[in-house]
Amino acid sequence: MFSLLRRGPGRLTPQQARQRTGEGTAVLLDVREAPEWNAGHAPDALHLPLSRLAAGASLPAAAQGRPVVTICRSGHRSQQAAELLAGRGVQASDVTGGMTAWARAGLPVTAQGGSGGVIA
Numbered sequence: 001m002f003s004l005l006r007r008g009p010g011r012l013t014p015q016q017a018r019q020r021t022g023e024g025t026a027v028l029l030d031v032r033e034a035p036e037w038n039a040g041h042a043p044d045a046l047h048l049p050l051s052r053l054a055a056g057a058s059l060p061a062a063a064q065g066r067p068v069v070t071i072c073r074s075g076h077r078s079q080q081a082a083e084l085l086a087g088r089g090v091q092a093s094d095v096t097g098g099m100t101a102w103a104r105a106g107l108p109v110t111a112q113g114g115s116g117g118v119i120a
Contacts, residue, residue, distance in 0.1 A: 009082035010093040014102040017069045017095045018042075026067040029059070031081040032099070036073060040109040040117020042102060050077045053084060067091040073119060074098045 012020070020026040021044060030041050031050040041047070046060045050072070059068065068090055070078035078094035085092035095102065099119045103109050111117035 009079075009086045011075075011079070011096045012069060012093050014095055014097065014105040014107055017071065017093075017102075018107050020067075021045075021069060026069045026093075027063040029063055029068050029070050029081070030072070030099075031070050031077050032072050036120045038112040039120035040103075040111050041099070042071065043108050043110045045071065050081050053081055059085075059090070067093075069093050069095060071095040071102065072098045074100055 017028060021028040028042055028045040030037055030045040030047050031053060033049050033051065037047050046063055048057060048060060058064070068085055070081040070085070070092060071094065072078040072081070075094065075096050075098040078098055082092040082094040097104075099109070103119050109117040109119065
């Protein structure tokens with residue numbers, strides 16, 4: 001079950017995020033900027049930079065109406081994004097430690113074009 005705290009969005013470990021997005025119960029949304037995304041991201045993640053989200057951009061179509069798990073490099077921007085989305089009525093959580101923790105946990109990272117990626 002997707003858990004949310006009354007004071008704001010929940011936080012997930014990379015493994016919990018991978019499980020929920022892998023099961024299709026949530027969508028992983030990478031909120032880093034394009035150069036970071038291009039260097040390496042989770043294979044099935046969608047991309048929408050926090051700067052665009054904060055400016056009022058809509059979620060990608062594949063994320064609309066679904067629970068969203070946000071991720072960035074270290075967890076700071078993704079926490080902001082999850083709070084912003086929760087304020088818009090979206091069921092949102094973020095990944096503690098971001099893509100750095102994701103890669104450290106041995107979870108897959110791919111670069112733009114499908115080759116092995118790095119965390120930038």
